[in-house]
Amino acid sequence: MDKRSLIFPAQEFRARIAALQAGLADQSLDALLLTAPADIFYTTGFLTRFWESPARPWFVVVPIAGDPVAVTPSIGADLMGRTWLHDIRTWDAPDPRDDGVSLLAEALAQAVAPTGRIGLPMGLETHLRMPLADFEALRARLAPRRFVDATACIQRVREVKSEAEIDKIRATCAVAARAFARVPEFAQAGRARSDVFRDFQIALLSEGADWVSYVAGAAGPDGYGDVISPAGPDPLQRGDVLMLDTGAVKDGYFCDFDRNFAIAPASDIARRAHAALWHATEDALSELRPGMLARDVHDLLSRGLERRGMTPSGGRLGHGLGITLTEWPSFTPLDDTPLCAGMVLTLEPGCVTAEGRIMVHEENIVLRDTGPELLSPRAPEDLPEIGA
Amino acid sequence: MDKRSLIFPAQEFRARIAALQAGLADQSLDALLLTAPADIFYTTGFLTRFWESPARPWFVVVPIAGDPVAVTPSIGADLMGRTWLHDIRTWDAPDPRDDGVSLLAEALAQAVAPTGRIGLPMGLETHLRMPLADFEALRARLAPRRFVDATACIQRVREVKSEAEIDKIRATCAVAARAFARVPEFAQAGRARSDVFRDFQIALLSEGADWVSYVAGAAGPDGYGDVISPAGPDPLQRGDVLMLDTGAVKDGYFCDFDRNFAIAPASDIARRAHAALWHATEDALSELRPGMLARDVHDLLSRGLERRGMTPSGGRLGHGLGITLTEWPSFTPLDDTPLCAGMVLTLEPGCVTAEGRIMVHEENIVLRDTGPELLSPRAPEDLPEIGA
Numbered sequence: 001m002d003k004r005s006l007i008f009p010a011q012e013f014r015a016r017i018a019a020l021q022a023g024l025a026d027q028s029l030d031a032l033l034l035t036a037p038a039d040i041f042y043t044t045g046f047l048t049r050f051w052e053s054p055a056r057p058w059f060v061v062v063p064i065a066g067d068p069v070a071v072t073p074s075i076g077a078d079l080m081g082r083t084w085l086h087d088i089r090t091w092d093a094p095d096p097r098d099d100g101v102s103l104l105a106e107a108l109a110q111a112v113a114p115t116g117r118i119g120l121p122m123g124l125e126t127h128l129r130m131p132l133a134d135f136e137a138l139r140a141r142l143a144p145r146r147f148v149d150a151t152a153c154i155q156r157v158r159e160v161k162s163e164a165e166i167d168k169i170r171a172t173c174a175v176a177a178r179a180f181a182r183v184p185e186f187a188q189a190g191r192a193r194s195d196v197f198r199d200f201q202i203a204l205l206s207e208g209a210d211w212v213s214y215v216a217g218a219a220g221p222d223g224y225g226d227v228i229s230p231a232g233p234d235p236l237q238r239g240d241v242l243m244l245d246t247g248a249v250k251d252g253y254f255c256d257f258d259r260n261f262a263i264a265p266a267s268d269i270a271r272r273a274h275a276a277l278w279h280a281t282e283d284a285l286s287e288l289r290p291g292m293l294a295r296d297v298h299d300l301l302s303r304g305l306e307r308r309g310m311t312p313s314g315g316r317l318g319h320g321l322g323i324t325l326t327e328w329p330s331f332t333p334l335d336d337t338p339l340c341a342g343m344v345l346t347l348e349p350g351c352v353t354a355e356g357r358i359m360v361h362e363e364n365i366v367l368r369d370t371g372p373e374l375l376s377p378r379a380p381e382d383l384p385e386i387g388a
Numbered sequence: 389m390d391k392r393s394l395i396f397p398a399q400e401f402r403a404r405i406a407a408l409q410a411g412l413a414d415q416s417l418d419a420l421l422l423t424a425p426a427d428i429f430y431t432t433g434f435l436t437r438f439w440e441s442p443a444r445p446w447f448v449v450v451p452i453a454g455d456p457v458a459v460t461p462s463i464g465a466d467l468m469g470r471t472w473l474h475d476i477r478t479w480d481a482p483d484p485r486d487d488g489v490s491l492l493a494e495a496l497a498q499a500v501a502p503t504g505r506i507g508l509p510m511g512l513e514t515h516l517r518m519p520l521a522d523f524e525a526l527r528a529r530l531a532p533r534r535f536v537d538a539t540a541c542i543q544r545v546r547e548v549k550s551e552a553e554i555d556k557i558r559a560t561c562a563v564a565a566r567a568f569a570r571v572p573e574f575a576q577a578g579r580a581r582s583d584v585f586r587d588f589q590i591a592l593l594s595e596g597a598d599w600v601s602y603v604a605g606a607a608g609p610d611g612y613g614d615v616i617s618p619a620g621p622d623p624l625q626r627g628d629v630l631m632l633d634t635g636a637v638k639d640g641y642f643c644d645f646d647r648n649f650a651i652a653p654a655s656d657i658a659r660r661a662h663a664a665l666w667h668a669t670e671d672a673l674s675e676l677r678p679g680m681l682a683r684d685v686h687d688l689l690s691r692g693l694e695r696r697g698m699t700p701s702g703g704r705l706g707h708g709l710g711i712t713l714t715e716w717p718s719f720t721p722l723d724d725t726p727l728c729a730g731m732v733l734t735l736e737p738g739c740v741t742a743e744g745r746i747m748v749h750e751e752n753i754v755l756r757d758t759g760p761e762l763l764s765p766r767a768p769e770d771l772p773e774i775g776a
Binding site: 036053079092099120122130209212230319334 | 394424426435436437438440441442443462463464465466467480482483484485487508510511512513514515516517518519520521523524537539582585586589590593594597598599600601602603604613614615616617618620635702703704707712713714716718720722723744
C-alpha cells in the first residue's frame with residue numbers, strides 16, 4: 001500500500017486549507033468543524049465508500065492556522081494515516097458512552113480560545129453528520145465558545161475547482177461518454193428497463209468508473225414523468241424516449257449528465273423538444289460568462305426554450321458539480337450566487353412535452369474567463385434513434 | 389409506470405406505522421419527524437438513488453394517529469405519489485428563502501398541540517438530514533412544542549424485520565453469493581486490485597443487484613491492514629489473502645458479507661486464521677439466542693477465537709443489517725441492546741494475523757426463536773485458493 005494518498009499531492013490540499021483559513025479570517029472564525037463526507041475528502045483526501053455505514057461520525061477540525069486535525073473512528077486510522085494529515089486522533093467507535101465527543105471537544109478547545117467562534121456549515125445543502133444529541137453536548141461543553149454558520153466559508157472555496165480537480169471531472173465525464181455510446185447495444189424495444197439500467201451501470205464500470213453512485217432515468221412516449229426513479233421491470237417500447245442520467249465516480253470526482261434516445265420511431269414532439277433543449281444549451285455555451293449570477297443561467301436557458309416554442313419544466317436547470325453528485329449554486333430564479341472562473345457546472349434545461357411529461361438534457365462544463373469549456377463530450381444535435 | 393410502489397403492499401407499511409405509533413404512545417410523543425433516507429424509505433416505500441444529491445431535504449411526519457404526511461421537494465412528487473401515502477405536500481426546492489421549513493412547520497403544528505412533544509432521532513447512528521440552521525428555525529417556530537429524542541422509537545421497530553423484509557435480504561445475499569462464486573474468474577495473481585474490484589461490481593450487477601452501494605476489500609501476505617479502502621492499482625501477488633466485502637442492494641435491501649481467497653499458495657497463518665474465524669462463527673451460529681445482549685455476541689466470538697489461539701481484532705464483531713449497510717446494534721463489549729427474534733444481523737469476527745494485519749470473516753443471519761438462520765450461503769470451512 002502507498003504511504004500517502006495518490007489522488008493529489010499534499011500541495012493541492014495545502015492550497016485548499018490556506019483558502020479555507022483565509023475565509024475563516026474574513027468571518028472572524030477561529031476554526032472550522034467539518035463532518036460531511038465530501039468536506040472531509042476535500043480537506044484530507046480520505047476516500048472510502050465506508051460512508052455508506054451510518055454507524056460512526058467522522059470529524060476534521062481546520063484551525064485558523066496550521067494543519068487540520070482528524071478525529072476519527074479507529075477503523076479509519078490506517079486509511080487516514082495514508083493521507084497528508086499527521087495529527088490523527090482515534091477512538092473505538094461506536095461507543096455509546098462517548099462517541100468521539102470528548103476527543104473532538106479537546107481538539108476544538110485546543111484550537112479555539114474560550115471567547116472564540118467555531119465555524120460549522122449550517123446552511124442550504126449542508127447536513128451535520130453526527131447525532132444531534134452529541135452536537136448539543138459538544139456545544140454545551142465548549143461554551144462560552146460559539147458555533148457560527150460557516151456555509152459560505154466552505155462553499156466559496158470548494159466551488160472554484162483547481163486544474164487538477166477539473167482534470168478529474170473531465171476524466172469521469174469521458175468514462176460516462178464511452179458508456180453512453182454503448183447504450184444502443186443494450187437498449188432495444190422489448191428489453192426490461194431494469195435490465196437496461198443494470199447494463200448501463202456495467203458499461204460505466206467497464207469503461208473505467210471506480211463505482212456508480214447514481215443512475216436514474218425514465219422512458220415513455222413523447223417524454224417521461226419523473227427523473228429520479230429506479231427502473232421497473234416494464235419493457236422499453238417502440239416510440240419511447242429513453243433518458244439515462246448518471247453520476248459515476250472516478251478518484252472521488254463525479255460526472256452528472258444525461259442522454260436521450262428514441263426507441264425508433266422518434267415522435268415529432270420528442271425530436272422538436274430535443275432540438276430546442278440542444279439549442280438552448282448552445283446559447284448558454286456561447287453566452288455564459290463569469291460575473292453572471294446563477295439565476296441568469298436559469299433565465300438564459302428558459303428564454304432559449306421559450307424562443308423555440310417550448311415551456312421550461314419547473315425546478316432548477318443546472319447546478320454545481322464536483323465531489324458530490326450535485327453542488328451549489330442552483331440555476332433557479334432565486335439563486336444570486338455569482339459565477340466565477342473555475343466553477344464546474346451542469347447545464348440542465350428541461351421542457352414540457354405533453355401533459356405530465358418532460359424531456360431533460362444535461363451537459364457538464366467548467367466556466368473559464370472566456371466562457372464555458374465542455375467537460376462532457378457534446379450530445380448530438382439530433383435525437384439519436386435506436387432500432388431505426 | 390405502476391400507480392403504487394410494488395416493493396411491499398400497503399399493509400406492510402401500515403403495520404410499521406402502527407408499531408411506530410405504539411412507540412410514540414409509550415414515550416408520550418405526539419408525532420415523529422423523520423429526515424433520513426432509510427427512515428423515509430421504511431415508512432413510505434419511497435426508493436430512489438436521488439439521495440446522492442445533498443441539495444434538498446425530505447421530511448416524513450408520523451402523527452400519533454392516522455397516516456404519515458410527506459413534505460417533499462416537488463421533484464419527488466411523482467415518485468412519492470406512487471407510494472401508499474396520500475397526503476404529500478411539495479415545494480420547489482432548493483429555495484434559499486424557505487426550503488420547506490414553513491410547510492413542515494405547518495404539518496407538525498397540525499399534528500401536535502402547542503403543549504406537545506415531537507420525536508426526532510438524535511442518538512447514536514442517527515443524523516439530521518436537513519440544514520442545522522433550518523432545524524433551529526423550525527424549533528423556534530414550533531415552540532412551545534418540544535423536540536425530544538426518539539432514537540429508540542424508530543430503532544426498536546426497524547430492528548425487527550418482517551418476513552417480507554427477511555425475504556428481500558435473503559434475495560440480496562443470494563445475488564452476492566453468486567458474484568463471490570465468480571471471483572476466481574477474475575482475481576488472479578498479476579491483476580490490478582482496482583480491476584478486481586471493478587469486475588466484482590460487474591459480477592454483482594450481472595447476478596441481479598439493482599446497484600452496488602458498497603464494495604471494499606484488501607489484500608496482502610498473511611492478511612490485510614484495513615478493510616475500508618478503495619482499491620489501488622497494485623497487482624495481486626502470489627501468497628496474498630484477498631478479502632472482498634459488499635453491500636449490494638436489491639429492492640432497497642442490503643446484504644453485507646465478505647469472503648476471503650488465497651492467491652495460491654495460502655500461507656499457514658492465513659489458513660489457520662480462516663479456520664478459527666469459521667469455527668468461531670460456527671459457535672455463534674449454534675449458541676446465539678433471543679434474550680442475549682449485543683455484547684454477549686462480542687464475547688461469544690472473541691472467546692471462540694481465543695480458544696483457537698487467535699487474538700480478536702479491535703472494533704465491533706458484527707452489527708444489524710437491513711435498509712442501510714449497517715444498522716444497530718453493535719457487537720462490542722459496550723452494547724446492551726437485547727437481541728430479539730426477527731433481527732437481521734452480521735457475524736463479523738476478525739483476528740490478528742501479523743503485526744498490523746488482520747483477517748475478517750462475515751455472515752448474515754436472521755435470529756429466530758430457535759437460534760440463527762443463515763441468510764448468506766455459508767462460507768467454505770477451508771480458505772479457498774485461487775490458482776493452486
